[in-house]
Amino acid sequence: MKPTLLLTAPLFLKHNPGEGHPESPARLQRILGVLASTPVRGTVMGAPRSATDAELLAVHTPALLERLRQLNGHTARIDADTVVSPDSVDAARLAAGAAVQSVEAVMAGQARNAFALVRPPGHHAEPDRAMGFCLFNNAAIAAEAGRRLGAERVLVLDWDVHHGNGTQAAFWGRRDVMYQSVHQFPYYPGTGASREVGQGAGEGYTVNAGLPGGNSDADYGMLFEELLLPVAEAFRPQLVVVSAGFDPHQHDPIGGMDVTERGFAAMCSSLRSLAERVCDGKLVLLLEGGYSLEGLSQSVHACVEVLAGRSDSFPTGDTHTDARDALRESRQALKPYWSALS
Template sequence: MKPTLLLTDPLFLQHDPGESHPESPARLQRILGVLARAPVRGTVMAPPRSATDAELAAVHTPQLLARLKELSGRRASIDPDTHVSADSVDAARLAAGASVQAVEMVMAGKARNAFALVRPPGHHAEPDRAMGFCLLNNAAIAAEAGRRLGAERVLVLDWDVHHGNGTQAAFWGRRDVMYQSVHQFPYYPGTGATPEVGTGAGEGYTVNVGLPGGNSDADYGMLFEELLLPVAESFRPQLVLVSAGFDPHYHDPIGGMDVTERGFAAMCTAMRSLAERVCDGKLVLLLEGGYSLEGLSQSVHACVEVLAGRTDSFPPGDTHTDAKEALVASRAALKPYWSALS
């Protein structure tokens, strides 16, 4: 059995948005500490490479890349939430490269699957704008790498508590990359409403499920089984990417959801099973948010166990009325495009 590849580097700990900022180096330190104390059999940890100029330019504008280059080696604020220290731009470039390298290894059959344990996160970074703790959009850069390596269709599933506006924007008018997101709504950044399904050639290839908060493992299980997975299966991706944010955890100080470690393991199991059915298991997870150190680290560990072969299921429980209503609304918005929802 090929190994599960874990990509990380000490440089990611050098990105320091400032004292008391929730996206702190302690997030990755805690994850690595848990993995060191309880190593997962069948995993291999390796250092990544930095992204090339061409890999970044496949997603981001020359103006944004020039602005980030200007900020390299400096401490500065991009917006009230997004700050850089001397090593932040280098760390962001390495995070993007780790995401590409994970795709390269999985597409080449050298890894069973992969998890890029990186920071800063990426899914809020738009093609022309850094925002929301994010400098470069790791998921979009990885998706473009998958396309270059021969994946005609790439799925990006985003379970972060915040909508990935940047990833959606990158592929809004395209049908070769499907973006699916289940998130809290209305909430930062304000995008991800149910009617947002794409435009032009990409109409129907953006899938948004907005939940009001307080939603459980059972709610997520219902949404996966009755909407996200049927559409994904119909799309038949040749590479599956997950923007794996762990801020829906019930202990998270920023999110407002009620997801447990088992819920994340079940979501990861669902995506691994999908990838095994449709694309020979080609699955890559990319670390996004998650600000409870305990909830984040334990949930990441649970997902690494799943990538290495463990299987978990959504725990039984009652689903909330608001989650059922969100499911009905999203199915109605997507039904004209996907017969699996009829």
């Protein structure tokens, strides 16, 4: 059995948005501490490379690259949430490179699957704008790498508590990359309504499920089993990329959800099974948000166990009325495009 590849580097700890900022180096330190104290058999740790300009420009504008080059080596505030320290731009370029390298490893059959344990996160970064703690969009860059390496269809699924506006924007008019998101709505950044389904050639290839908050593992299981997975199965991706944000955790100080470690393991397990059915297991996870150090580290560890072979399932239980309403709205918006929802 090929190993699960884990990619990380000390440089990620040098991205420091400042005291009190939730996206702190302590997040990754705690994850790595838990993985070191409780190793997962079947995993191998690797060191990533930095993304090339060409890999970044597959998603981002030259103007954004130039702007971030100018900030390299400096401390600066891009917006109210997004701060760079002297090593941040180099760390972001390395995070994007880790995303590409993860895709390269699974596409080449060198790894069973992969998890890039990176900072800063990426899914809010739009093609022409850094925002929301994010500089480069790691998930979109990974999807483009998959396309270059021969995947005709790539699925990007985002379970972060915040909608990935940047990833959605990157593929809004395309059908070769499907973007799916389950998130809190309305919430930052304000995008992700069920009616947002893409446009032009991409109409029907953006799938949004917005929940109002307080939703459980069972609610997420319902959305996966009755919306996200049926559409994904019909799409038949040749690579699955996950924006793995752990801020829906019940103890997260920013999110408003009630997901547990078992819920995250179940989400990961369902996507591993999907990938095994449709694309020979080609699955890449990329770290996004998650700000409860204990909830984040334990949930990442649970997902790494799943990637290495453990299976988990969504707990049974009552679902919330508002989650059922959200499911109905999203299915209604997507039914014209996917017979699996009829």
